[in-house]
Amino acid sequence: MDIKPDEIIGHIGEVLTEKQKKRGILIHAFQKIQHEYNFLPGDALKALSKKLDIPMSDVYSTATFYKQFYFTPRGKKIVRVCTGTACHVRGASKVLNKIKDEFNLEEGETTPDLSMTLETVGCIGCCGLAPVATVNEDIVGEIDMKKIEEIIEAVRQ
Amino acid sequence: MRAKVCCGTACTATGAYKVIDTFKTEAGKRDVSLEIVKTGCQGLCQKGPVLKIEPADIFYQRTKPENVSWIVGYTILGGAPYRQGLYRDNFLSEPVPLMTEIPFYKKQLRIALRNNGRIDPCNINHYLAVGGYKALEKALLSMTPDDVLNEVDKANLRGRGGAGFPAGRKWKHSKGAPGKIKFVIANGDEGDPGAFMDRSIMEGDPHSLLEGMALCAYAIGAQYGFIYVRHEYPLAVKNLNLAIKQAEELGLLGENILGTDFKFTVDIREGAGAFVCGESTALVASIEGERGFPRVRPPRLSEPGGGPWGFPSNLNNIETYACVPVIVEKGSGYFLSIGTKNSPGTKVFALTGKVKNTGLVEVPMGITLREIIYEIGGGILGNKKFKAVQTGGPSGGCIPEKYLDLSVDFDSLISVGSMMGSGGMVVMDEETCMVDVAKFFLSFTQSESCGKCPPCRIGTSQMLDILKKITSGQGQEGDIERLEDLGKKIVAGALCGLGSSAPNPVLTTIKYFREEYEEHIKDKYCRANVCSGLGVYTIEHSECFLCGLCKQACVFGAVKELRNKFFIDQDYCTKCKACYTACPIDAVKVEKQKHYSVQR
Numbered sequence: 080m081d082i083k084p085d086e087i088i089g090h091i092g093e094v095l096t097e098k099q100k101k102r103g104i105l106i107h108a109f110q111k112i113q114h115e116y117n118f119l120p121g122d123a124l125k126a127l128s129k130k131l132d133i134p135m136s137d138v139y140s141t142a143t144f145y146k147q148f149y150f151t152p153r154g155k156k157i158v159r160v161c162t163g164t165a166c167h168v169r170g171a172s173k174v175l176n177k178i179k180d181e182f183n184l185e186e187g188e189t190t191p192d193l194s195m196t197l198e199t200v201g202c203i204g205c206c207g208l209a210p211v212a213t214v215n216e217d218i219v220g221e222i223d224m225k226k227i228e229e230i231i232e233a234v235r236q
Numbered sequence: 237m238r239a240k241v242c243c244g245t246a247c248t249a250t251g252a253y254k255v256i257d258t259f260k261t262e263a264g265k266r267d268v269s270l271e272i273v274k275t276g277c278q279g280l281c282q283k284g285p286v287l288k289i290e291p292a293d294i295f296y297q298r299t300k301p302e303n304v305s306w307i308v309g310y311t312i313l314g315g316a317p318y319r320q321g322l323y324r325d326n327f328l329s330e331p332v333p334l335m336t337e338i339p340f341y342k343k344q345l346r347i348a349l350r351n352n353g354r355i356d357p358c359n360i361n362h363y364l365a366v367g368g369y370k371a372l373e374k375a376l377l378s379m380t381p382d383d384v385l386n387e388v389d390k391a392n393l394r395g396r397g398g399a400g401f402p403a404g405r406k407w408k409h410s411k412g413a414p415g416k417i418k419f420v421i422a423n424g425d426e427g428d429p430g431a432f433m434d435r436s437i438m439e440g441d442p443h444s445l446l447e448g449m450a451l452c453a454y455a456i457g458a459q460y461g462f463i464y465v466r467h468e469y470p471l472a473v474k475n476l477n478l479a480i481k482q483a484e485e486l487g488l489l490g491e492n493i494l495g496t497d498f499k500f501t502v503d504i505r506e507g508a509g510a511f512v513c514g515e516s517t518a519l520v521a522s523i524e525g526e527r528g529f530p531r532v533r534p535p536r537l538s539e540p541g542g543g544p545w546g547f548p549s550n551l552n553n554i555e556t557y558a559c560v561p562v563i564v565e566k567g568s569g570y571f572l573s574i575g576t577k578n579s580p581g582t583k584v585f586a587l588t589g590k591v592k593n594t595g596l597v598e599v600p601m602g603i604t605l606r607e608i609i610y611e612i613g614g615g616i617l618g619n620k621k622f623k624a625v626q627t628g629g630p631s632g633g634c635i636p637e638k639y640l641d642l643s644v645d646f647d648s649l650i651s652v653g654s655m656m657g658s659g660g661m662v663v664m665d666e667e668t669c670m671v672d673v674a675k676f677f678l679s680f681t682q683s684e685s686c687g688k689c690p691p692c693r694i695g696t697s698q699m700l701d702i703l704k705k706i707t708s709g710q711g712q713e714g715d716i717e718r719l720e721d722l723g724k725k726i727v728a729g730a731l732c733g734l735g736s737s738a739p740n741p742v743l744t745t746i747k748y749f750r751e752e753y754e755e756h757i758k759d760k761y762c763r764a765n766v767c768s769g770l771g772v773y774t775i776e777h778s779e780c781f782l783c784g785l786c787k788q789a790c791v792f793g794a795v796k797e798l799r800n801k802f803f804i805d806q807d808y809c810t811k812c813k814a815c816y817t818a819c820p821i822d823a824v825k826v827e828k829q830k831h832y833s834v835q836r
Contacts, residue, residue, distance in 0.1 A: 089503035091460050094417050099545055105525035106508050110467070144527040144686075146509035147467050163429030164626065164662045165588035167676050201511060201680065203468060204432030206588035206660075207246045207281025207595045216470075218249035 082108050082130065101131040109142055118149040154189045154196035156234050158214050163202030165209040174210050175199065177227050182234075195234050237270050237312050238290040242353060244277030244436060245471070246595075247284035251301070255285050258301040262308045270312060273362075276440010277432075278353035280340050281595035283323065288335055288353070295335035296321040325614065340593045343612050345574065347582045348396070348433075348558040349598045352440040357475050360482040363443040369488055371561035372447050375454055376496050384455040384564060385411065391568035392580050393560070397423060397553030398628060398657040399733075400579070400646035403560075406550060409538035411456040413548035418458035420449050420500075421543075421551040423519060424465040424472065427511035428629030429680060430660035433584040434554040436596055438465065438472035441558070442479035446489065446502060448557030451564055453500040456550055461502040464519055467509055476504055511684035515732045516551050518686065520544050529688045530732035553658070555584055575601030579645035583656065589626075589663035590617045601645040605635065608644065609663055620665040624748070628657025630677045630684075631737030633744030634670060653744045655737075669766035670749040671756050675703040677741035681734060692735030695726040699742060709769040709811070711757035716746060761828040768813040771826035773804050775815075779823040789818035 085092055087104040095103065108131070112123045119142060128135045142148045160166075160175045175186075178197060182190060189196040205211045208220025214233060219226060239259055243252050256272055263270040278286050283297035289311045296307060296318070303321050310318040322331035323338050332338050346352075355362035363369070375384050389404025410418060422445060426434040437445060449461050465473050480502050483489040491499050505523050507513050513522045517531040523544045535542035543549030559581060563571050572580045579601040585608065588594045592614035599608060605625055609615070616622050624634040633654035635642070642648055646656050664673065682696040699722050702715050723739030730736040746753060755761050762770045775786065775795075780802060787795040787802060794808035795815055804815065804824075816824045 090501035102525040141527050165430050168589050202429040204435045205245045206430050220249045
């Protein structure tokens, strides 16, 4: 894994100390690792802690604060059900419950065969089409019972 | 001929790219020269994918790939509107071909969203063609930094992030701070559920944000800029990165901007999924690579020691920066002529919930809620009864029907216990349970609380427990008072904006919809039929047509069948609502518990 603090920190690096630069790129480094492995493996974090000279406890404490980061492998398809206000008012909980029942999962869990992870998200910013869910990067809007079946079918494949 | 196709998130989800592909093949087949512009959000998300054909200026909604050949034939070759693809209020009303004639757009006035839907966000030339970077040129070549600052101050531009603090005053603070190095930070961490205006500006018109930030940097003497973007917005990050690159290439960002000594660079910081990072001091901590904990103020961000790495900084919302170029270019007089005396200008709202036309709406301040909901939004979905409108997201409150004619501006919203917030506007009808809504917002803030200060960490969780009890039918006398008491204490004691506004949705719903709380607690009844475990379930025999679905749905065997009727055995009924949802003709009724008393 190749992380260069000077490049990532950008223009602002001109006025920062070496230590501040290393600290400043920490979250970006997590994002990079997660992009590569789909989660944050312990070994990669150890390597990062060494490279940036930040104690392991500090690395973990920062990573666990943010919701974006995961410490266990995740599924191939990530289904996110939006539970924002507009979606809530238009019945997001029904969508969520149906998918939970169908795959026998709770929020944040992954199926044992690593095919799918179920999550909820605060708001995807697509409130006009509520209720909304995303399957990986694709957004499915105005979900009714028929569309839930389609999502389930798409995930099963 | 030009087709401007909306490629905002909602229209993409409904198939905008398929439409574009069909346009391309169709234009190729018929040998028409057609320029396709992929624009940012055009507003009417509900009816996507939407597109506009220029120069005829005909607006199409719900465009399906199979309609494209008709549009090409009628409009592009013939110059006439294709009737079936046009906007119409309902099945019986006349279709409206022109975008400016559609009720949704009629009452709008666009300043922050002025270029959204007009330009291709990935092409800087489009932005330049609509007068982009003119304000920056004017400022750098003919105005001093103080002139720019005074213009913004005079315009009384109030922070669009929600609290409405005047941007000019904030800028003066940062300008006055000692130290040579200063930052300009744009807060794009739009975590409020039900709000997406910042997203559409970053995605659809990134250059006006950059221009606004550059103007701010010039006014306060800053050299570095940050845009803090939520990680859920990958398209925004992509478009912003591209925009920064293009602006740097043209000498509009970087060193020696437009041949002057002014230097300003912009970097993007991606958030990592923490709502609290929208709070200014927490955002600073996150930029530094720490956990996103809010810090005690003072020092404020504009003071030494307050901003990232201690450098004084100016932080504003995306929409605020997007308004700045207009103010500098057209002067503060223009801005002051729009809106109300104390809240000049416009505000973008994300109108969602149970209204017919959802989407992004930019209106002059001082417009009434009724105008927004009934004229722009087209009224309540399914012609149901209006109950409340929620503004300001988790920090705001619910406004009941009696305030529908309230003027929408910073101060009058606060006077009824709600707030502008970032501009989410969620409309609720009679089928929305207000206790459930309060619970929803509180469970959001409770799970997003960073946990640093006890009032927020413990207080919200206590309040949530009480609300959970009430909505599941376990509410007790005195719960409402306990909620009010806890709420007031959290408001007074919390460290940051998240905590001190978290009880607002609960407090306003108690204030305006107290009888619903009381019904939940005393009568064990939810009038919106949202909360399960409440009410008495019965079957109305005069309506029932004996399909038996309720009996199949009941896993507890509470629905009993006689020779020619079904009834619900109250001893077995767990009030799980399964029969109620299963019934196709609403013959299962939920009623209040009846109290009988014997008179002595």
